Amino acid sequence: MLNSKYNERIFYRFCRRSVSSNEACQLFRICHVPPETPAYTEEYTGEAESLHLLLVIFLGIAANLDNLGIGLAYGIQKTRIPLISNLMIAVISMAVTSFSMLAGDRIAAFITPNAADWIGGLLLCAIGVWMLCQPKFGQVEAYEDAKTADTDGNRVISVREAIPLGFVLAANCLAAGFGMGVSGSSMLGTVLSVGFFSFITIGGSHRFGTLLARTWIGRYPAAFAGVLLIVIGLVEIML
Incomplete structure (x- = not known):
């Protein structure tokens, strides 16, 4: 009872x-x-389920907006990212997210649900503020020069070359996934969202980078990601 x-x-x-x-x-x-x-009530659980799905989608977008800069830069430098290499980057992001969510979930088991929501939400807000104050993670900025990843100089990012690039791009997934894990989000939904948007952001920006660069999101991806993470964190606290 x-x-x-x-x-x-x-x-x-x-x-x-x-x-x-x-x-x-x-x-x-x-x-x-x-x-x-x-x-x-079914109405209440249905609304909460819809809101949670929206948060998971937002997190997938926010955790992968650094990919826009990489795809755009490599497109301009005529360095190709094959489908299999893009998939490898997405798989790495999913693996890192799974690991960090598991860690967050284990910690949440030792604290009250209310405390878990607050810790997870505040962590997401803190990551968002950090991204607003420091728009580019140093390693990501270094990798915007295609020569950093394209070690053999053939203007094609192989699967082997995509692995270190994937781990660099997964840095946001590590921190955001931990926050979502602490606050009790669905691991399957979050991991799939991160993987999907990782694949889409790299592939889309690489192909349509010129058009994307004209938009506000294309010019300020880190700021947009930071705002999204802050919103997600606040909702997780209030949910």
């Missing part, structure tokens, strides 16, 4: 991580949660 708001919150965090809104409602009924509990 769940008889306190604290237990209801723990139970709902479990539902948010593991099951759909309909399954969540059934679990609440089985555990005899009072009908007046907001999380009991």
